[in-house]
Amino acid sequence: xxxxxxxxxxxxxxxxxALVVVGQHHTTARDTVRAAVPRTLRWVFWSFALxxxxxxxxxxxxxx
Numbered sequence: 001x002x003x004x005x006x007x008x009x010x011x012x013x014x015x016x017x018a019l020v021v022v023g024q025h026h027t028t029a030r031d032t033v034r035a036a037v038p039r040t041l042r043w044v045f046w047s048f049a050l051x052x053x054x055x056x057x058x059x060x061x062x063x064x
Contacts, residue, residue, distance in 0.1 A: 010047075015040045 018036040026032040 011040070011044060014043050014047075018043065 015036060018039040019032060022035040022039055023032045026035060
């Protein structure tokens, strides 16, 4: 349950950060939201990839 809660908090926070980052480059709210959604998905993918990479390094150096 803790992991589900963390993901439920993490993804909206990433979206809000993406709104701020993308909002600096767009003039309308529609363009800002449209650009923030793919950026959020990209950041979620990279977060997942980094966590998997860290787990693999843990397995290599510490062991199963």
